[in-house]
Amino acid sequence: MNDLLLNKKDILISFNICCYNSVDYISQTIDSIISQTYKNWEIIIVNDGSSDDTEKIIYEYINKGYRIKYFFHQNKGFSYSRNIAINNSSGEWIALLDHDDLCINTRLAKQVKDIKNNKNCKLFFSNAEIFNSNNLKIDKFKLFEKHDKFNPSKIDLDRYKGYVNLIKYGCFITTSSVIINKKTAMDIGGFENKYSFISDYLFFINVAKKYSIYCNNEILVRWRKHDKQATSIKNKLQIQELNNLYLSIYFEKLSIFIKYSILKKHIKSILKYFIISFLLLIKK
Numbered sequence: 712m713n714d715l716l717l718n719k720k721d722i723l724i725s726f727n728i729c730c731y732n733s734v735d736y737i738s739q740t741i742d743s744i745i746s747q748t749y750k751n752w753e754i755i756i757v758n759d760g761s762s763d764d765t766e767k768i769i770y771e772y773i774n775k776g777y778r779i780k781y782f783f784h785q786n787k788g789f790s791y792s793r794n795i796a797i798n799n800s801s802g803e804w805i806a807l808l809d810h811d812d813l814c815i816n817t818r819l820a821k822q823v824k825d826i827k828n829n830k831n832c833k834l835f836f837s838n839a840e841i842f843n844s845n846n847l848k849i850d851k852f853k854l855f856e857k858h859d860k861f862n863p864s865k866i867d868l869d870r871y872k873g874y875v876n877l878i879k880y881g882c883f884i885t886t887s888s889v890i891i892n893k894k895t896a897m898d899i900g901g902f903e904n905k906y907s908f909i910s911d912y913l914f915f916i917n918v919a920k921k922y923s924i925y926c927n928n929e930i931l932v933r934w935r936k937h938d939k940q941a942t943s944i945k946n947k948l949q950i951q952e953l954n955n956l957y958l959s960i961y962f963e964k965l966s967i968f969i970k971y972s973i974l975k976k977h978i979k980s981i982l983k984y985f986i987i988s989f990l991l992l993i994k995k
Contacts, residue, residue: 721751722823724890725800728756729792730810734763736935737810741772741779744808749819752806753778755796760786790902790910797896805891811935812887818931822890825927833895833922834915837931838864839885844937850930855883864928873919878960879972882912888932889915895922908949909956947991950984 726744730737744754756769756779766783773779782795797805804826808814818837825835841849852862863883866876877883899917902910918924957977961970 721749722804722826723802724749724752724804724806724819724823725796725802725893726752726754726806726808727793727796727800728754728808728810729759729789729796730756730761730765731759731786731789732761732763733765733810734761734768735811737765737768739813740808740810741769741777743813743816745777746816747814747819748817749823752819753780753801755780755799756782757792757796758783759789759792760784788904788907790904790906793910794901794904797893797901800893803893805893805896807886807889807891808932809887809934811937813933813935814887815931815933818888821927821929821931825925826890829923829925831923832868832925833892834918834924835890835927836863836884836924837888837927838929839888839932839934840930841934841936843935847936851885851934852928855880862928864926868919868924868926870923871920873924874916875965875969877912877916877919878965879969881976882909882915884911884915885932885934886911887934891918906952908945909952913956944991947984947987950980950987954980954984 728737728740733740741754744752754777758766758769758781760783769779769781773781780799782799784792784795793807806819806822822835822837826832829835838850838852841847841851841854852864856862859880861880861883863880866880867873868876895918896914899914899921902914904910906913915924954977957973957980960973965973
């Protein structure tokens with residue numbers, strides 16, 4: 712198929728896609744990889760127990776000869792699935808892409824250039840465009856600048872300093888924009904299965920503790936916003952996991968200023984948790 716276009720000296724990028732009941736979006740996600748101007752890639756798809764026609768669509772691409780490794784297991788969560796994908800990736804570098812998001816067609820070309828120009832960095836990410844079916848289009852970094860007064864591409868992301876800033880500002884990394892060195896991902900133990908909603912954030916924190924990371928200010932991915940993502944119950948569980956993370960961070964060797972900023976976030980998070988709990992209670 713596209714194999715004739717490959718330069719075997721190019722870096723092999725392993726796209727990791729974990730999916731669950733993704734029939735509405737998976738074709739567009741795969742197509743956004745196929746359309747990349749940089750051609751030396753493979754796709755590892757882990758199906759986390761879908762009950763719809765997701766598998767049928769994936770096999771349509773496999774039968775056409777696209778470079779896809781496919782795995783299926785009964786529902787065990789995305790952290791478990793991400794680790795399966797990492798372990799089965801052949802590339803030295805792994806590109807994360809959620810099953811409902813899209814890549815800009817120059818994403819790989821630009822991030823491979825970033826990798827070559829920043830040898831000390833082990834995780835790369837970029838700006839993202841938030842979009843939905845109603846033609847919503849929002850520049851994520853401009854959103855950060857407006858509400859949180861910072862731009863991820865302009866803060867210090869060197870080893871450990873990136874970790875401090877991830878604690879200070881929260882998770883400013885869009886998962887679908889990430890390219891991670893496979894050895895690095897395995898060195899930190901992959902994704903923690905005990906978390907369902909903040910495992911990506913914790914993964915980025917663990918990387919940034921030990922390695923420098925790099926941010927490209929360009930929009931290289933499109934992050935899809937849709938109704939299936941947010942429910943009150945999911946939000947409550949996510950906040951609960953975040954509160955547990957805050958509790959663990961207090962014992963880290965961080966400045967009083969950073970711990971104070973965490974405390975403020977923690978208090979807001981606790982209040983939000985009780986508000987959602989109350990709303991769920993009165994709905995019963």
